[in-house]
Amino acid sequence: MRQKAIPALETLMSAARTIGNPYLERAKKAGRKIVGVLYDEVPEEIISAAGAVPVLLRGTGSDGTELADPYFRELTCGYTRHTFNEILNGKWDFLDGAVIYNSCDHMRRIYDNWVRRPVSPVYSFIYAPKKGGELARRFYAEQIRDFLHRTEERFCVTLNEERLGAAIRLHNEKRRLQRELYAMQKGRRIALTGTELLLVMMAGKSLPVEDYNALLRKLIASLKSCAETFEPGVRLLYMGAHADEPLFFETLESEGGQIVVDSTGFGEQSCELDVREDADPFEALVSYYFEETPAVPRKFGTAPARAGHLLRLVKDYAVDGVIVTRLTMCDLWAFEQYMLRPVLEKQGIPSLELETDYILQNRGQLATRIQAFVESIRSSRGS
Ligand code: SF4
Structure with a gap:
């Protein structure tokens, strides 16, 4: 247990304990767009280049999965269920965009279900290859090029060098x-x-x-x-x-x-x-x-x-x-x-x-x- 609090540490830790935070609210008020992403293979820099703020999609703070359960089979992991539950709960309503990729078959179901909702911020799905090699690299590059173009369209910006x-x-x-x-x-x-x-x-x-x-x-x-x-x-x-x-x-x-x-x-x-x-x-x-x-x-x-x-x-x-x-x-x-x-x-x-x-x-x-x-x-x- 730390004897003396460090203000910057307290601020950072408190941002991790919740989905929203005052810094995102301030960015939003200043007109910046907020985009939900997943790690590890979504290049967040493309979102930042568009002037938007990338944030990790997660289910922090969820206390149940009642809303999400009908959307998933029983063998789906808790991260997927709790995250989608918080989406349905309105906790992620502040998003102006969302980008999902096929990290695993559980997580990609968030995309499948979210994109079919009457209102959805999802504007891009990246198919990231599971194999290495030149062919797969070229395919990934095409996917990222498509993501970049969709980001340009979404936020009316040209993403130049x-x-x-x-x-x-x-x-x-x-x-x-x-x-x-x-x-x-x-x-x-x-x-x-x-x-x-x-x-x-x-x-x-x-x-x-x-x-x-x-x-x-x-x-x-x-x-x-x-x-x-x-x-x-x-x-x-x-x-x-x-x-x-x-x-x-x-x-x-x-x-x-x-x-x-x-x-x-x-x-x-x-x-x-x-x-x-x-x-x-x-x-x-x-x-x-x-x-x-x-x-x-x-x-x-x-x-x-x-x-x-x-x-x-x-x-x-x-x-x-x-x-x-x-x-x-x-x-x-x-x-x-x-x-x-x-x-x-x-x-x-x-x-x-x-x-x-x-x-x-x-x-x-x-x-x-x-x-x-x-x-x-x-x-x-x-x-
Ligand atoms: S890797 Fe996939 S199945 Fe495993 S915890 Fe993450 S989202 Fe769930």
């Missing part, structure tokens, strides 16, 4: 600032608890980038000057998809372990590399999102790269144990847990596989498992 280049620089600045935060997590003492880190990263998908960058600068200055740091008893790495409820993060750290780094699409993976600024902006965006960013489980043939990325994070952040989480019904991450198991075992890295719902139902049970995991790491090293 100058605009795209400026947006790339803006988002790269965000990534550079975020990397400064992660650098502060590598030492024996860390600057942010895992919950703080993850919520700050989530805020990066929830605020106008200009406001976010300004808040991050203030946060980094405060962290460097206030010097309140933490020494984790057990250093954990968190990975998983769409388990983004703040209470879940707090539970992961409730038993004496601390998350020093993550491997998530909204977290470390989103800022590890910059989009190239010395190339044609459109081509640079295609290359970045198609093949340069850390590989994600939906991409065929990338398991060795994903394992290598994880092992590098474990080493760089001196991680004691890895927590791999899947949401109930998430087949993609069930396979990821299965495939990472031998990788971590072979390296002698303790790991814990968790299954949870999008809205935490099983806090006590989870805490018990985390407690046992943390204690087993402690006892194995005799501390």
Whole structure:
């Protein structure tokens, strides 16, 4: 628990705890458009280049799925249900646009159902290939070109090189600032608890980038000057998809372990590399999102790269144990847990596989498992 509040940190964390926030309201009042997106393969820079604000679609704050349930079969994951429930609940009515892609078959059903509603902000669906290679790259580039044209039409703007280049620089600045935060997590003492880190990263998908960058600068200055740091008893790495409820993060750290780094699409993976600024902006965006960013489980043939990325994070952040989480019904991450198991075992890295719902139902049970995991790491090293 932090002894002295840091205003910029409080502001960022509070933006992550809700769907809307005062910064979005201000942007909207100033005439900017707000566009809901999904990570990891929608180039947000194209939306920023149009003067609009990209925000991550999520179901934060939902307490049920009654409205959404008739739209989905029972095997659909909680992220999809809760997010669509909040859409039907009117929580996302402030959107001026939405862009969906085929990350997985669960999530793409949000598009199928949303686009058939009497009023829908969805104006683009990106079919992102699951394979690599030149043919798939060309296809992805066509999809992104189509998304770009639809964005131009939607917001009556021409997205020329100058605009795209400026947006790339803006988002790269965000990534550079975020990397400064992660650098502060590598030492024996860390600057942010895992919950703080993850919520700050989530805020990066929830605020106008200009406001976010300004808040991050203030946060980094405060962290460097206030010097309140933490020494984790057990250093954990968190990975998983769409388990983004703040209470879940707090539970992961409730038993004496601390998350020093993550491997998530909204977290470390989103800022590890910059989009190239010395190339044609459109081509640079295609290359970045198609093949340069850390590989994600939906991409065929990338398991060795994903394992290598994880092992590098474990080493760089001196991680004691890895927590791999899947949401109930998430087949993609069930396979990821299965495939990472031998990788971590072979390296002698303790790991814990968790299954949870999008809205935490099983806090006590989870805490018990985390407690046992943390204690087993402690006892194995005799501390
Ligand atoms: S939690 Fe899994 S199934 Fe649900 S949207 Fe994410 S990747 Fe797809």
